[in-house]
């Protein structure tokens with residue numbers, strides 16, 4: 001308990017410091033990567049040193065599966081965190097960014113069990129944060145990783161206040177801009193998949209509302225991290241009738257050019273599709289959220305139900321979108337309909353599809369994705385595809401009722 005308790009003390013102590021400093025703390029704190037580092041320390045320890053432009057409330061803890069160090073800060077701009085020297089042999093991945101509104105997060109993926117031996121912040125020249133980790137025995141680590149979040153610290157079930165659908169029409173479409181916040185998705189500087197898909201989702205939303213036959217909700221309206229599970233919860237709370245997740249991933253393996261439509265399946269259509277679904281789960285995990293253990297939506301029973309009830313509706317949705325994208329004359333992947341175990345598609349009763357609008361790993365796709373005129377055509381195709389699917393879905397429902 002010692003390390004964790006110390007971190008809480010740091011946080012509580014800072015509350016007083018913040019009161020004393022008053023106005024000075026209102027600006028956004030910035031990380032100075034050149035004066036920050038992650039290094040090996042002593043026999044088998046890790047030292048994390050962060051130089052911030054000003055003190056902020058913060059805390060630190062460990063999580064398991066995989067072992068991670070998670071540090072949360074009140075609004076820190078991590079900027080070029082990737083240029084921070086990271087030389088520890090025990091750290092396999094590092095990421096930082098917005099976590100939820102008003103909070104930023106730094107996550108280090110560790111190669112084994114470590115616990116927080118020391119955590120403190122010196123103020124004066126901005127704020128200097130130092131965290132020392134020691135290798136720990138697995139049981140001690142597991143116990144600390146299992147400590148529940150103190151009240152108010154867990155991500156709220158729905159992170160956005162405005163998930164209510166806007167619009168007039170009978171069908172509620174939930175648009176899900178992939179990634180966000182600490183999870184940028186694919187990156188081709190200065191473009192990130194997260195920002196590109198937020199822009200595109202706003203454009204699709206406009207197009208759907210203009211059409212007048214839809215109501216629209218979004219799983220995020222800003223550059224904020226939303227766990228995959230929460231995206232499903234938001235969709236349900238908004239009364240969603242169809243869920244469209246928007247992506248533009250980078251892919252290393254196989255050919256990846258043109259729009260591709262992914263539906264849920266246990267068996268991935270190929271290795272590239274499987275890798276894509278696994279990477280999305282990993283992005284979620286690296287952001288400090290644990291998908292396992294508490295997600296009854298991914299239970300096998302419900303998966304089977306999804307396949308029986310919603311599977312054929314998903315298939316027709318994919319076919320309708322494929323036809324609409326082709327009718328708009330837009331480039332599609334050689335195999336435009338694929339399947340994999342995407343966690344965000346696991347709503348048992350909500351028709352769901354993941355649209356790779358293109359692949360940021362392809363120069364041609366990236367140029368198209370950055371072109372507003374191309375995006376307007378893709379948005380139009382999605383509107384037309386959804387309309388065609390909705391008509392067919394309603395007709396089939398009528399047929400079944402008779």
Ligand SMILES: [Zn+2]
Nearest residue numbers: 178185247249
């Ligand atoms: Zn993605």
